[in-house]
């Protein structure tokens with residue numbers, strides 16, 4: 001996939017108590033690996049992966065935040081601009097389940113209402129579960145979130161989490177794009193029906209997202225710690241990222 005083909009990027013924050021498997025989930029998804037060692041995340045980490053949704057290239061930027069409370073002040077700054085969120089708890093850790101509502105509130109304080117999945121990780125250890133299926137389902141209904149049970153270790157359902165969120169964000173941006181085009185009576189140039197308005201006001205900007213983190217992995221396309229979302233070519237449908245200040 002060439003850099004020029006990437007049209008749409010989403011920022012996803014992964015939160016939850018320490019040791020629930022957030023870093024492992026991101027490593028599994030982006031690098032296809034799993035390690036048994038527990039290395040506490042200090043502050044924030046970042047990885048990305050590109051996938052295709054409805055024939056469109058989507059770059060998913062995954063922000064791994066430290067679960068320990070001592071890092072709260074640092075991590076919350078990184079929630080800003082997130083368009084989707086993963087709330088994670090572990091099947092074998094009751095406190096991590098009970099903390100889910102708090103994590104949701106912390107993210108909402110910075111990002112309002114964004115597509116969110118509750119992930120019950122470590123289902124390979126279900127015989128040691130400290131929470132019942134009913135309890136988990138009740139909580140997810142209360143919080144109005146989708147529930148996905150994963151085992152990062154066994155690679156169960158990890159990709160579904162991020163595909164679900166990327167699809168949701170993609171749909172939201174499409175709806176927002178259509179709304180923008182119709183309210184401004186602009187024809188989509190990619191339809192070949194342009195009436196002389198070749199781009200909306202949004203198209204004239206190069207969109208940037210600051211991505212500073214202690215172990216930030218540089219994108220191939222950039223030579224510093226800023227991700228630059230390229231302006232769309234006239235041939236392709238233009239995406240408007242409305243949520244959380246990306247536009």
Ligand SMILES: Nc1nc2c(ncn2[C@@H]2O[C@H](COP(=O)(O)OP(=O)(O)OP(=O)(O)O)[C@@H](O)[C@H]2O)c(=O)[nH]1
Pocket residue numbers: 016017018019020021022023024025035036037038039040041042065066067068121122123124125150151152153154
């Ligand atoms: N059995 C099992 N172990 C897992 C699974 N996912 C992660 N682990 C293990 O759980 C431990 C903690 O995983 P991490 O990914 O470091 O947890 P974290 O949530 O990032 O922790 P913090 O960085 O402290 O916030 C590690 O020893 C992992 O190997 C899983 O699905 N099943």
